[in-house]
Amino acid sequence: MGYLVFKDLLLQKRMLFLAFAYVLLFSFAFQSLGEGRLIAIITAVGYMFVMTGAAWEEKNNSDVLWNSLPVAKWKVVASKYLSIFAYVAIVVPICYLVSTTLSLVGLAALSISIDFISIVVGTVTVFIAASLYLPVFFAVGYLRSRYWHFGLFLGIMVLGSALPNLIPAGPPQIEPFLEKLSQANEIEIAAAGGVGVAVLVAISFLLSVRFYRRREF
């Protein structure tokens, strides 16, 4: 399976230059996010790698290749999830290089502070986004899954901007939950979040395998 991840990295060679440009662009664009900037950049660029990887598969009609080789379908699917770690491993050094360069040219205010927690949270966020996208990609391929992708992110943006207005007027049933959440310590919140994300990724992976096995090429 490592070779499938290696293949994803080979295909992203051309994206490396673009990744530098995007990191630079997002360093400016996400200024208002403060310490959350690294999380946002890892999420945006990491997810872009996921989408580009999917596009390369479609462009080369590579499903015919992988399904003609002695490779189990679940491994093809799993490699797309595992590649996320490799993508983050690319994005973080790029962030560091861009940040260092910005500091050297006197734009220290724009430089990105790199910390372990942000890298972990950024990785988790890419996993969440990919977990919502990949089952649809494996079910219908890249071209048709783009509609889901656009719909999904439009929905998240609309929901994200509407959420602050919705919460105060939210159902009273969630108040005990919010109260409990405010009393929990950071480790408890992280553990609960970790379990939630792990369940989401596991469900997403199983759905992807199921859909991919049903597909014809």
Place this chain on the structure above:
Amino acid sequence: MGPILELKNVVKTFPGFAIKGISFALEPGYIMGFIGANGAGKTTTIKLIMNLLHLDGGEIRVFGLDSREQEQAVKQRIGFVYDENHFYEELTIPEMTRVVAPFYTNWDGESYQRLVDRFALPQNKKIKTFSRGMKMKYSLAVALAHKAELLIMDEPTSGLDPLVRSELLDILREVIQDERCSVLFSSHITSDLDRIADYVTLIHGGKIVFSLSKEDISEAYFVIKGERSLLTPDLRPYLIGLRENQFGLEALVKDRDSVQRLTGGRAIVERPTLEELMLFSIRETNI
């Protein structure tokens, strides 16, 4: 030893087209030409063999194994060459090979390198810059480098110039000398198969018209040529396919002796080429 490839009553239905219960078998060490017009069902059949399409009915056994239940074991021993390139066009061939080779337990790096050298495939150019012939040769190098016992080739020669086609066919002839390997070679260029095929299977409209050895074909089928006046009501039942024009008639027949008797020996009798066999067998005629 049983057939290396065996299809039994294979059914696959699409809106507007169906593979209608086809059966045929390929014995070890032979090349089978799989012929038919465009849209006859050749690629669909090959996709069913490769498990790229799901079966609606029937059974496909490769090396005596169920092609679905033991898919990975079967694919370890199959080499494939398709009509289109499915390798990543942005990669060079050393990069592509580094990705593909580890999946084959029998990968032979030396054989692969010999083939790459023989085909003079460029090492540092992206696959997208290759000609169609070079892409086909690379596919063949990958297919042969893991000591495949069955080569599945879907229209490998279509779109190739005569020189590359001839080279490809020469390599196939060499491959088959090692009698471990069999080839299923789909094509609508029947002259290629005239040169190399041991068996010929004709598919038309999702049905197998015949699946015979070339010897059986040359003993069973004949083309008769003669004046239109030979076409009597008594003769018509003996004709498989018929072509008439103002100068005379040509027809495919099976029972040569009866046809000779009915025409009083006035018909010229010849052995058909695969192209004639295909055209007469599938063309709509008013017999």
